[in-house]
Amino acid sequence: MNDCLFFGSNQNPILIKNKPNKITKPIQFKFKNENENEKQIKQISTGGFSTIFLFKNGKAIEYLKENYSNQKPEKIQIKNIQKVTVGFDNETILTIEGNVFAKGRDINPDNPNKFINISSLIEDTNDRIIQDIVSGRNSIYLLTSNQNAHGIGLNHYGQFGFDSVTLEKTEKPILMMKNVSKIFSGNTSSHLFLLNSNQELFGCGNNENRQLGLGESRKERKIKIKN
Structure with missing residues (x-):
């Protein structure tokens, strides 16, 4: 059995009842499920308002802000799960x-x-097999088996790499960049990096604190960072 060590913010409380708001020493978190196959943890992803535990049998449970206080997880009714990601206010399952x-x-x-x-909302029906998912703060990025990067959600900082932020939001994945081998972002970030098959690195999105390594502070379209 895999048990978790939990520490950090516990303000809601998130997972541990009757504990202080700040847990500075790791404490053990045990699953109450009697099924041993659902205690073998493969991945944990946590974001602004939820936490997902993915087990090695391809099943997952989530703790939501609404049920943190009674510690009752909800089973995610999706089978054969390979990866999970949680953003500030989004959850994604591959x-x-x-x-x-x-x-x-x-x-x-x-x-x-x-x-x-x-x-299934990707316009090109031949580009709907996804090999990786990445969560941003208010956006989700998909990497297809054809090495195409798609974005869905907010584009208010230019996360999708267009020349403007006129398209502030999309509820369908749109093509961001082709020939991509890897996407990097943080689950509370409004910027990201894309690495292509030639090992060229591109960045786009929020650069207000110079997150993209550029001298100017501004919203950015795709900018080549390094060859």
């Missing part, structure tokens, strides 16, 4: 088959608590 399901106010504002298949 299955072994290459499908991606997501939920959140910036993804599905009409029903933010319902997972929808966002990979």
Whole structure:
């Protein structure tokens, strides 16, 4: 069995009842599920309002802000899960088959608590098999098996790499860049980096604190960072 060591902010409380708001020494967190196959942890992803535990059997549970206080996780009703990511206010699931399901106010504002298949919304039907997912603060990035990067959610800092921020939001994945081998971002970040197959690195999005390594502080389209 894999037990977790938990420390940091516990203000809601997040996972541990009857503990202080700040946990400065790791304490053990045990799953109450009696099924041993659902205690073998493969991955944990945590963001602004939720935490997802992915088990080695391809199943996952989530702790939401609404149920933190009673420590009752919800089972995610998606099978064969390969990877999970949590942003500030979004959750994303990648299955072994290459499908991606997501939920959140910036993804599905009409029903933010319902997972929808966002990979099926990619315009090119031959580009819907996803090999990796990355969460930003209010955006989700998809890397397809054809090495194309797509973005969905907010583009208010130019995260999608266009020449302007006129398109502030999209509820369908749009093509950001081709020939991409890896996408890098943080789950509370409004900027990202894209590495192509030639090992050229590009950055775009929020640069107000010079996160992209540029001298000027501004919103950016795709900028080559390093050869």
